[in-house]
Amino acid sequence: MILDLLFPNRCLHCNRIIEAELLVCNLCFNQINFMHYDYSENNPVKEKCKLLFPVENTYALIQFEEESLSRKIIHELKYRNREITGKILAEWATERLDFKDQKPDLMASIPLHPRKLRERGYNQLHLFTETLSKFYEIPFDHQLIKRNHYAKAQALKDKQHRIDTINTFSITKPVTGKHILLIDDVFTTGNTVSSVAWEILNAGNNKVSVLVMAMDV
Structure with a gap:
């Protein structure tokens, strides 16, 4: 008090x-510039994902413009030690996102490398994912995906480094016949999401959808 x-x-x-x-x-x-696109219809995220990997559905909550309030919100979550921002973003998403009859079987977020997790103290996607999981009654698995290499923040990388995501991720356990909702914070080139998606798709007869907090427009 x-x-x-x-x-x-x-x-x-x-x-x-x-x-x-x-x-x-x-x-x-x-x-705040919310993105008013349906999960099950064509939208900018889906169009970009389709160029990289087979995708079922996609959803982005807000636009990630330069010098915008949306960018401040994401930076508050990732770099200013305010984990509760993830819960607030998830609550905004529940007011706008309708899975209809295409509800995924499992939620999985992009992992941090253990070293980055120690540095930050939390994964910025976990509370976001857990809040959505509870609301939509979809299980989540924070351990399904492993990040194999430590890397500096995407915002600090040049374009070539953003493209180089080969063997960055792996799947830690058998998973097949599942529709997995892959969750990330900011969708830029789509290469990180694509790298994880291919690991999920190659692991078995799985399907992938994508949900991001923000899309870099």
Whole structure:
């Protein structure tokens, strides 16, 4: 309580004091660019994924533009030690995402390398995934996918390094005949998602769909 008085939570955009469980004030919330595309229909994420691997359905919550409030929100989650942001993003997603009759069997998020996990202290996708799992009653498996190599943040890589994702991931256990929803934070080139998707597809008679917090437009 004393810390709340000394260091009140403030809106990421206008710096107005807001409730502790919020990211932005009501006025600034309207400046978040949500992507209004259906999960089961063609959308920008699906069009890009289809060029890289066989994909069933895709969904992106917000647009990840330069100098935008959406970018501030994702950076708050990834680089400012505010894990609760993942839960808030998931709650926004549940208000907009309808799987209809194409509900996946399992959720799996892109893993961090153990060294990066120690450095950050948490995987920014876990709370997001767990919140969605509970709401939609879809099981999740944080251990299904393993990242084999330590790598610096995508934002710090040049284009060639982003493309080079060969043997970056592996599947840790037998999985076959499943429709797996692959979850990531920001969709840029799609190479990371593609690398994991091919591991899932090659592991057995599986199908892959993709859900991302944001799409770099």
